[in-house]
Amino acid sequence: MRRRTVTGGGLALGLMAGVGGCEMRHRSALGALPSAPRNPAPRSFDLASGLRLHAIQTGWVAVKRPHRAFAGPDALALPAIALSASWTEWLPVRAWAIEHPEGVIVVDTGETARIVNDSDYAACNAASGWFYGSNLRFAVRPEDEVGPQLGLLGIDPARVLTVAMTHLHSDHMGGMGWFPEARFLVSAADAGGHPGALLCRIPDRARVEGVRHDGPARDAFAASHALTSDGAIVLVPTPGHTPGHQSVLVQANGRSWLIAGDAAFDLAQIEAGTQAGIVADRAAARDTLTALGRQRTEHGTVILPTHDDAALGRI
Numbered sequence: 001m002r003r004r005t006v007t008g009g010g011l012a013l014g015l016m017a018g019v020g021g022c023e024m025r026h027r028s029a030l031g032a033l034p035s036a037p038r039n040p041a042p043r044s045f046d047l048a049s050g051l052r053l054h055a056i057q058t059g060w061v062a063v064k065r066p067h068r069a070f071a072g073p074d075a076l077a078l079p080a081i082a083l084s085a086s087w088t089e090w091l092p093v094r095a096w097a098i099e100h101p102e103g104v105i106v107v108d109t110g111e112t113a114r115i116v117n118d119s120d121y122a123a124c125n126a127a128s129g130w131f132y133g134s135n136l137r138f139a140v141r142p143e144d145e146v147g148p149q150l151g152l153l154g155i156d157p158a159r160v161l162t163v164a165m166t167h168l169h170s171d172h173m174g175g176m177g178w179f180p181e182a183r184f185l186v187s188a189a190d191a192g193g194h195p196g197a198l199l200c201r202i203p204d205r206a207r208v209e210g211v212r213h214d215g216p217a218r219d220a221f222a223a224s225h226a227l228t229s230d231g232a233i234v235l236v237p238t239p240g241h242t243p244g245h246q247s248v249l250v251q252a253n254g255r256s257w258l259i260a261g262d263a264a265f266d267l268a269q270i271e272a273g274t275q276a277g278i279v280a281d282r283a284a285a286r287d288t289l290t291a292l293g294r295q296r297t298e299h300g301t302v303i304l305p306t307h308d309d310a311a312l313g314r315i
């Protein structure tokens with residue numbers, strides 16, 4: 001079940017209502033950012049016999065520096081982001097596809113060019129629209145979207161039946177319209193919405209299913225939910241960034257990879273235990289960073305955050 005109501009949540013609607021219009025009008029004065037690099041072609045990796053991972057970049061995003069890392073009190077995180085004129089470098093916005101003998105599983109759907117070309121796109125949710133418009137910069141062309149890029153790989157998105165969603169922020173759900181036949185597997189905790197979820201842009205016909213992590217513990221993770229009968233691909237809970245954020249763990253031939261969504265920006269954040277500025281549940285986020293670190297050091301898992309430019313070099 002999916003609610004279509006707007007959820008402003010932790011994005012502090014009151015604050016936004018006060019400054020949103022001004023910020024929107026003056027966004028070009030918020031600090032210089034060089035043009036984004038050209039979006040790279042998809043890259044493919046053979047993980048094991050019959051198991052192939054495709055990394056699909058759907059454009060670039062830049063965030064304010066306090067968004068990536070913020071050490072102050074919770075209540076000051078959003079003001080710090082809003083007032084900052086300092087941007088990160090351009091970060092990749094990735095989706096993934098896993099070819100398995102039981103079919104293709106897509107993980108996240110990346111961003112849509114509409115976030116750049118259509119000023120009303122994110123404004124369908126007043127609170128989120130302000131945040132997306134003033135505190136994030138995107139560079140996405142229509143050909144960068146997940147549908148055309150899957151086509152380059154010889155995968156027809158209209159035939160994909162399973163899409164695992166780490167969560168429902170715009171840069172993860174912007175390509176949902178490319179998958180008319182898919183079930184979208186969102187954690188039960190996030191399926192009805194979470195702070196910053198762009199529910200108003202979920203296609204009307206999309207089949208969103210709330211998934212419970214009702215399977216056994218896997219390594220550093222307290223529970224799991226199998227996506228394939230051989231157990232090679234499972235959802236695991238990685239809450240904090242959103243209340244029900246989930247990741248996809250792939251295990252084969254004694255090796256493993258974790259498609260980690262926004263559970264962390266990069267390995268440095270995991271190693272230092274640095275909190276991001278946009279976090280729905282700080283205690284859960286701290287525990288998740290600890291679990292990611294354990295998974296990496298104790299099980300040798302390759303951690304693959306959505307926005308980590310160095311991630312593909314580790315596969």
Ligand SMILES: [Zn+2]
Nearest residue numbers: 167169241262
């Ligand atoms: Zn996110």
